[in-house]
Amino acid sequence: MVLGTPLPTLEPVFYSGLRELESNVEYSQDIYSYLRDRELKFRPEANYMEKQPDIASSMRTVLVDWLVEVADEYKWHAETLFLAVSYVDRFLSSKSVWRNKLQLVGTALLFIAA
Structure with a gap:
């Protein structure tokens, strides 16, 4: 890649699993909290x-x-x-x-x- 070369615009990607997670209100907050804790624990x-x-x-x-x-x-x-x-x-x-x-x-x- 040459410096100064513009990068293509990325389109957002939505996964069916994410939609299912958001529709399941009972567990979604717990899952997001768990994933956020893991992200903080293992960040560089x-x-x-x-x-x-x-x-x-x-x-x-x-x-x-x-x-x-x-x-x-x-x-x-x-x-x-x-x-x-x-x-x-x-x-x-x-x-x-x-x-x-x-x-x-x-x-x-x-x-x-x-």
């Missing part, structure tokens, strides 16, 4: 890139650009890409990665997200 640390001994923020940027190109090439949903980037951030927050393994980590997490 704010300064996780400072703890990486061999990679810099610019390398993460290159990896994310490459993931965008791969997702675009294979026509994957935008949500798959967003989930993969979230997985990358969470993984880098918890593990040290050597620069020669960064693309492998990104590839594995992209396929897990798919």
Whole structure:
């Protein structure tokens, strides 16, 4: 992806499971609360890139650009890409990665997200 290239506009995607969840008022608030708690518990640390001994923020940027190109090439949903980037951030927050393994980590997490 070339810097300055405009990104396509993404359309919202609605899943039938989400509609079913919203229609089930009895449990929906509990489910949303649970999911929000899990999101807060497992979010990446704010300064996780400072703890990486061999990679810099610019390398993460290159990896994310490459993931965008791969997702675009294979026509994957935008949500798959967003989930993969979230997985990358969470993984880098918890593990040290050597620069020669960064693309492998990104590839594995992209396929897990798919």
